[in-house]
Amino acid sequence: MDTSRISACSYPLREKDLDYTLKIIAASGFKKVDLLSRVPHFSATDPNYSMDELSRLLEKHGLTLANIGSYCGQEFSAATKDERDAAMDEMKKTLNAAKQFGARSIRIVPGDGKRASIDAVVPYFKEAAEYSEKLGGIYMGIENHGGEISGNPEACAEISAKVGSPYFGVLYEPANLMDADEEYKPAFEVFKDYIVHIHIKDGVYNADGKWERTMLGDGVIDIHWVWEKMESIGFDGDYALEFEVENIEPVETGYRKWYETWEQA
16 A cells, blocks of 8 residues: 555654664655654743654654644643643644644544543633634544543544534544454444544454554454545545554564555554
8 A cells, every 4th residue: 555645653662862863764665753742842831851862753754744643732720820821832733733743633632531521621722723714724633542532432423523523533543443342443434534544553352352463464453444445535645653552562673564554454
């Protein structure tokens, strides 16, 4: 499949410095990075983090920034207005950085993750979406993790509909859905109108019925099906491969194998 449409998540290298991280991703064949918003990889608010250094290292390794894996929005459920205002400031700074580096999207978190909190956080996400639109349109996606919102396809669709912006929606994560006991194919149908980004990994249920991650291509996630469905809804972004199987193989060699699996699929 088309390797010009893939990026690599920096998450598996989260304990490594940014230079080393980008070197490994580039050496594995990738041209784009899905950058974790955690020091030393990225921060929109840490005064010691240098955007100039990020720019220098991206250029050094021949990479572009595809997505920022932020945690913006998590504090929209905070108890005090000051905390919520600070969370909005972080959101806007992260969107500004995405604009600066040409990233198509950022990952966001739906407040405290409780479905009962949806109506309380929607106004903040509406404000963020309006700000994003003024920047030219940066997509914001809730990644499918376990939880009352992110792990529930109906709740993902509900909050997306209530925010009501083309720049707000779901970061589709088939393997995470399976880990949350949600079948990824029916989930797609529930929230397909709101998908703004995607992460790809693989896994299988073991003999005890527990989800275990595998090398890409060794599990039950049908990447051809995922590709075809995403293309059918007009998705024009990147497919971010997310290597989370360091227990099977080091990322330094494993990411190249994932790249080749995608290339040969």
